[in-house]
Amino acid sequence: MKNKIFKTMDDAVADIPDGVTILSPGFSGVGVPRNLLAALNRQGAKGLTGVSNNAGTVDENIDIGTLVEAGQMKKMICAFTASTHPSQVTPFTRMYNDDEIEAELVPQGTLAERLRSAAAGIGGFYTPTSVGTELAEGKEHREINGRMHVLEYPLPGDYALVRCWKADTAGNLVFRLTQRNFNPLMAMAAKVTIVEVEEEIVEAGELDPDLIHVAGIYVDRLVKIPADGIWI
Amino acid sequence: MAEKVKLERQAMCDRLAMEFQDGWIVNLGVGMPTLCSNYSDSSREIINHAENGVIGYGPLAKEGEEDRHLVNAGGQKVTPLPGMACVHHADSFMMIRGGMIDVTVMGAYEVAENGDFANWRIPSRKGGGIGGAMDLAAGAKRVFIAMEHTTRDGGPKLLNKCTLPITAPGVVKMLVTDLGLFEITPEGFMLVEHAPGWSPAEIQELTEAKLIISDGLTEFRFRA
Numbered sequence: 001m002k003n004k005i006f007k008t009m010d011d012a013v014a015d016i017p018d019g020v021t022i023l024s025p026g027f028s029g030v031g032v033p034r035n036l037l038a039a040l041n042r043q044g045a046k047g048l049t050g051v052s053n054n055a056g057t058v059d060e061n062i063d064i065g066t067l068v069e070a071g072q073m074k075k076m077i078c079a080f081t082a083s084t085h086p087s088q089v090t091p092f093t094r095m096y097n098d099d100e101i102e103a104e105l106v107p108q109g110t111l112a113e114r115l116r117s118a119a120a121g122i123g124g125f126y127t128p129t130s131v132g133t134e135l136a137e138g139k140e141h142r143e144i145n146g147r148m149h150v151l152e153y154p155l156p157g158d159y160a161l162v163r164c165w166k167a168d169t170a171g172n173l174v175f176r177l178t179q180r181n182f183n184p185l186m187a188m189a190a191k192v193t194i195v196e197v198e199e200e201i202v203e204a205g206e207l208d209p210d211l212i213h214v215a216g217i218y219v220d221r222l223v224k225i226p227a228d229g230i231w232i
Numbered sequence: 233m234a235e236k237v238k239l240e241r242q243a244m245c246d247r248l249a250m251e252f253q254d255g256w257i258v259n260l261g262v263g264m265p266t267l268c269s270n271y272s273d274s275s276r277e278i279i280n281h282a283e284n285g286v287i288g289y290g291p292l293a294k295e296g297e298e299d300r301h302l303v304n305a306g307g308q309k310v311t312p313l314p315g316m317a318c319v320h321h322a323d324s325f326m327m328i329r330g331g332m333i334d335v336t337v338m339g340a341y342e343v344a345e346n347g348d349f350a351n352w353r354i355p356s357r358k359g360g361g362i363g364g365a366m367d368l369a370a371g372a373k374r375v376f377i378a379m380e381h382t383t384r385d386g387g388p389k390l391l392n393k394c395t396l397p398i399t400a401p402g403v404v405k406m407l408v409t410d411l412g413l414f415e416i417t418p419e420g421f422m423l424v425e426h427a428p429g430w431s432p433a434e435i436q437e438l439t440e441a442k443l444i445i446s447d448g449l450t451e452f453r454f455r456a
Contacts, residue, residue: 028306029303029307030284030300030301053363079364080360080362081361082359082361084361086357107364108321108363108364109324109325109328109364110366112324129371130366130370132402134397135362165301175318177301177318178282178301178303179301180319180320180321181284181320182320185321
């Protein structure tokens, strides 16, 4: 069996080049690959496109917004390009207003399904979401079963940074509660999937095959989060 | 003259929650709509769905009882209930677009008499915050809105036509404001319950759209 285990977060992201697309999961601070994002921040790759639910938050925790603030991101594709409240000014908000970063705004369910489509090898899908709004302008429309839909395309990534609860040496992943969110979709939609693991990585065969959330064939690299790592 | 008393946010959300039927799957938006979950009625079972993929979660976790892996759509730590299930984001939105959600409650900047509403973008600010709102608006069986009746400057929010970019066309079924409860009918906004001390004429004065007054108009109900 191919060894997928890397010793450090820094080793696991060392070869990520400039200009690639990074898939970064997490929702409301849960299931965010903070250790890998911190390592990518140290590594310094630039000109990156990020796919994430949001473009960072106002809290001090490391997330995709840390890379935005460091000038590593060229573009963000996310469900929030403005915070829900005008008082919450993130580094992204500031840079976006000053045209220092590009962004594409995607409804959250469309974002999830575009990732799923990329993983599933299908050419896109028609959704009723956004029909009649300015986000649907310029998109192909089609009436299906009496209802108008818009065409949305797959959204693949070059690298996915993923946070999971349990993993085995084959790369099989298990998530806990709402930690799952975008993690499985992004793990399956990227060419290279790098995972930070909360529990000890167990030998192949120790996880119940019926309870696996992401099959190990999608996973390229695994790193156990060290005791002094980021646990939030 | 002292300003007239308007409805509290909790009373507004309680009133919408009274409409939830036994067995409904309910998605509450971030902010004011989460107050709907404080309304309790032991005669019925409500199943909470949050867009981050948790179905059947319970009340907010008390201090010391939080689980760092379990949050609702607003990032609040919640508690598990027997029968709870977790899924990934594509499956969560499959439930939304697929018609599994009986009602979603959201906030809004504006609602129009044709059921359009706007809650994601203010043109004076670059970008927008959609989150799951467009999917919920397009996919849920019913869209209820909870919002203040007027803007901070006293301008109307119940309009003939939305002025801000809309979230979805023609989907709002019911609306509660701090002045009353409204149904959206094919003819426009129908005032069905008015805040105590507020006459329909006074509410109309703060409303751009022409209100239809329900034949069964009553004072606002605080309990079922």
